[in-house]
Amino acid sequence: MQGLSSVSNHDLRDEIKAYWSARAETFDTQPGHEIFSEEERAAWHTLFRKHLGDGQGKAALDLACGTAVVSHLLDDLGFLVTGLDWSEPMLERARAKAAKRGRKIRFLMGDAERTMEPDASYDVITNRHLVWTLVDPLACFREWHRVLKPGGKVLIVDGDFVNTSLVTQLLKRLTRLAAKLGLAKDALHGAPNADMAETHNRILQAVYFSKGARADVVASLLREAGFTKVTIDANMSAIHRTQRKNFSLLKGLERATQHRYAICAEK
Incomplete structure (x- = not known):
């Protein structure tokens, strides 16, 4: 197969779309994606309200809404929510979940980097674990700025999963060793099988943030795109504590040491 570093952005974007479509089937079964306790839901509510x-x-x-985990959090808080994703398998599950829960969330198929939504049409834009996949983040942030109303806010939840600390690297190795011994089944969380892990790594090598999506770099690009009052919130500990109950001990510690953050910026 041709390496992604040598193919066009169009081909790269197609591969990213296909990757998340394939992940849709198991997405809601994985801690860190779906929410498995009211305690964790409350921790997310606190972050969003803040x-x-x-x-x-x-x-x-809610951009790259996937199965609508964040869309439901926004709906809980009284927002009128539109979830946008370019993966039909994700949207199928999002619509089914909303129908089951009786939620009035609108879902659209679309591209987070080119939303096709009208100028100044939203008060809030959110996304989780999207930024690291962006092909052209500056153009994307300018698009989000266009879609927001004056005074509107964007909230990004993401992380740098490339430049890990020595502690994180050690915990990851220990978790994988525990998995081989049958003691940590979640060691490969986020990579359900070898083929998917290979695809994930291939995409990561080709996107803009191939060297890692550090919060300060993302914040700088937001300012360049026209955003003001850019705030980096690296205190994700309350969420990590609640998620830890669904991870093995080592995996929970590994997650807590990663560079994860929320960035809020205003138009």
């Missing part, structure tokens, strides 16, 4: 406040009927666009 940066976005209560919804009060404001229009929110």
